[in-house]
Amino acid sequence: xxxxxxxxxxxxxxxxxxxxxxxxxxxxxxxxxxxxxxxxxxxxxxxxxxxxxxxxxxxxxxxxxxxxxxxxxxxxxxxxxxxxxxxxxxxxxxxxxxxxxxxxxxx
Numbered sequence: 572x573x574x575x576x577x578x579x580x581x582x583x584x585x586x587x588x589x590x591x592x593x594x595x596x597x598x599x600x601x602x603x604x605x606x607x608x609x610x611x612x613x614x615x616x617x618x619x620x621x622x623x624x625x626x627x628x629x630x631x632x633x634x635x636x637x638x639x640x641x642x643x644x645x646x647x648x649x650x651x652x653x654x655x656x657x658x659x660x661x662x663x664x665x666x667x668x669x670x671x672x673x674x675x676x677x678x
Contacts, residue, residue: 609671610634613663617641620662625652637673639663649677 599605613634618626629652631642643649652659656675663672 609667609669612667613639613671616663616666620659620666631678634672637671639672639675640678641675642678652677 599608614632617629617632621629625648628644628648629641630644631640633640641652643652652675659675660670660672664670
């Protein structure tokens with residue numbers, strides 16, 4: 572017997588006008604894009620929050636599973652970042668208004 576599937580939430584038409592911002596938020600929720608946008612924001616914020624000096628000595632900044640991976644060129648800088656992991660996580664939380672970075676991994 573053929574079972575009819577429920578329509579995707581993003582494809583359901585509404586009878587009244589909806590603000591564009593709300594529509595975009597609903598689409599992001601429907602297509603599970605919020606996490607990817609958050610991760611992109613973290614990577615883009617890295618040089619702004621850390622400053623040019625630190626950003627120039629860190630390479631390969633990327634996010635995976637709420638972990639921020641950072642490749643560090645200098646062992647002294649790696650040690651300094653290691654000692655300030657919690658502070659850095661707090662800075663991202665403050666800037667983004669939510670906890671996106673839960674752990675920092677230094678490579």
